[in-house]
Amino acid sequence: MSHSNPPRPKRFSATGPLTGRIAVPGDKSISHRSLMLGALAVGETRISGLLEGEDVLATAAAMRAMGASIARGDDGIWSVNGVGVGSLLQPQGALDMGNSGTSTRLLMGLVASHPIHTVFTGDASLSGRPMGRVIEPLSLMGASFEASTGGTLPLMLRGISPAVPIRYRLPVASAQVKSAVLLAGLNTAGITTIIEPVPTRDHSERMLRGFGANLEVGMENGERVIAIHGEAELRPQTITVPGDPSSAAFFVVAALLVPGSDLLITNVGLNPTRAALFDVLRDMGGKIEEQKRREVGGEPVADLRVRHSALTGVEVDPAVAPAMIDEFPVLFVAASLAQGTTTTSGLDELRVKESDRLAAMAAALQLAGANIEEREDGLVIHGTGGDALPGTPRDTGVVTHLDHRIAMSMAIAGLASRNGVEVDDTTPIATSFPTFITLLGDAAA
Numbered sequence: 292m293s294h295s296n297p298p299r300p301k302r303f304s305a306t307g308p309l310t311g312r313i314a315v316p317g318d319k320s321i322s323h324r325s326l327m328l329g330a331l332a333v334g335e336t337r338i339s340g341l342l343e344g345e346d347v348l349a350t351a352a353a354m355r356a357m358g359a360s361i362a363r364g365d366d367g368i369w370s371v372n373g374v375g376v377g378s379l380l381q382p383q384g385a386l387d388m389g390n391s392g393t394s395t396r397l398l399m400g401l402v403a404s405h406p407i408h409t410v411f412t413g414d415a416s417l418s419g420r421p422m423g424r425v426i427e428p429l430s431l432m433g434a435s436f437e438a439s440t441g442g443t444l445p446l447m448l449r450g451i452s453p454a455v456p457i458r459y460r461l462p463v464a465s466a467q468v469k470s471a472v473l474l475a476g477l478n479t480a481g482i483t484t485i486i487e488p489v490p491t492r493d494h495s496e497r498m499l500r501g502f503g504a505n506l507e508v509g510m511e512n513g514e515r516v517i518a519i520h521g522e523a524e525l526r527p528q529t530i531t532v533p534g535d536p537s538s539a540a541f542f543v544v545a546a547l548l549v550p551g552s553d554l555l556i557t558n559v560g561l562n563p564t565r566a567a568l569f570d571v572l573r574d575m576g577g578k579i580e581e582q583k584r585r586e587v588g589g590e591p592v593a594d595l596r597v598r599h600s601a602l603t604g605v606e607v608d609p610a611v612a613p614a615m616i617d618e619f620p621v622l623f624v625a626a627s628l629a630q631g632t633t634t635t636s637g638l639d640e641l642r643v644k645e646s647d648r649l650a651a652m653a654a655a656l657q658l659a660g661a662n663i664e665e666r667e668d669g670l671v672i673h674g675t676g677g678d679a680l681p682g683t684p685r686d687t688g689v690v691t692h693l694d695h696r697i698a699m700s701m702a703i704a705g706l707a708s709r710n711g712v713e714v715d716d717t718t719p720i721a722t723s724f725p726t727f728i729t730l731l732g733d734a735a736a
């Protein structure tokens with residue numbers, strides 16, 4: 292889980308067109324939340340389409356360590372028997388969160404209002420990421436912390452029950468911070484309120500309601516206000532997890548870039564708080580057509596038909612950033628092949644993901660021959676106008692910094708290069724998309 296495995300380098304080279312039909316694995320955000328909420332509902336929650344990536348498996352292991360029974364059936368359906376809100380058990384050892392920020396921050400919220408203490412550890416990437424953003428509101432609720440200098444892992448959290456309900460305005464646009472406070476509020480008497488000046492992904496709100504929590508969402512002075520009534524009782528659910536738009540993004544960009552491609556990606560989640568990349572790519576001239584729009588597990592879903600397209604650079608409105616926050620690395624790849632300049636800004640949050648994604652993508656794309664300017668809060672990309680990138684020099688790999696999205700984005704850049712792109716380590720891809728390399732082979736066969 293903590294990436295002690297030796298690095299696995301791989302060179303990604305130009306392929307034939309991407310054609311046929313593929314399905315990407317389940318949504319990572321929804322998968323984490325299905326396990327967490329299932330573990331808090333008394334009775335059996337059944338989950339189909341769960342993402343079986345390392346990050347989600349870290350969440351499953353943590354929920355087991357706190358008393359839930361979680362098992363995968365031979366039919367691929369996961370079954371979770373929960374302990375009930377307020378009844379999480381004291382875990383016997385540290386919770387290894389691997390590479391997963393979502394597991395860490397959401398679980399910190401969950402345990403903060405339980406009378407247990409929990410040690411969180413993670414890999415080198417996760418141990419550099421800021422946890423102060425959740426320590427602050429959870430401290431206001433009464434939890435206490437012993438963290439490494441700078442508020443990073445390893446960290447010990449001493450939860451409290453009863454915790455104090457708070458009214459908290461999010462200082463950063465982060466669904467993880469919002470969700471941590473909402474999950475802490477589940478076992479806190481009274482009403483815990485979050486004010487969200489910039490809307491972020493709303494899976495927690497949708498799913499908490501689905502599990503029977505009393506949650507109100509309104510607007511005050513143009514800001515979203517979410518109130519959860521505590522000491523909730525959650526009811527077990529049957530959940531179907533839609534395909535992850537953040538995983539589909541790599542195949543959408545690949546099909547746009549590789550001449551002759553015409554690819555159908557089925558069952559892609561299109562929650563408006565997640566799907567902005569597809570709108571930006573359409574603005575750039577990308578042929579992305581939605582087919583069979585429907586609802587799956589309370590989320591909008593469609594099949595996406597994507598055809599090779601000539602792309603034109605755009606200025607990306609920073610207001611859409613939260614709705615495509617994980618998709619910027621692959622957007623930078625698309626922009627590198629577009630006609631003209633693409634400008635992005637307002638992306639400070641990208642510096643505190645699994646890697647500093649602005650610096651890592653600027654360095655990786657430059658090594659592959661793209662023309663990139665790195666600014667404090669974004670990249671400016673001067674595209675080739677459709678010509679393939681030169682690719683990376685022989686035996687020099689782009690550095691992925693234990694970041695799955697850098698590895699997958701640069702794999703896609705390799706498909707649109709003359710000499711291929713060498714990725715220094717493909718092992719992090721298994722955190723969110725274990726079937727990525729196989730599916731790429733299938734689509735380009």
Ligand SMILES: O=C(O)C1=C[C@@H](OP(=O)(O)O)[C@@H](O)[C@H](O)C1
Nearest residue numbers: 320393464465466467468616617
């Ligand atoms: O809530 C979630 O499931 C996530 C929220 C986002 O993080 P932030 O809340 O830090 O923006 C995103 O980058 C991450 O991949 C998943």
Ligand SMILES: C=C(OP(=O)(O)O)C(=O)O
Nearest residue numbers: 390391392393394617644
């Ligand atoms: C930022 C990401 O995940 P997390 O914060 O869960 O590590 C991601 O998947 O791109």
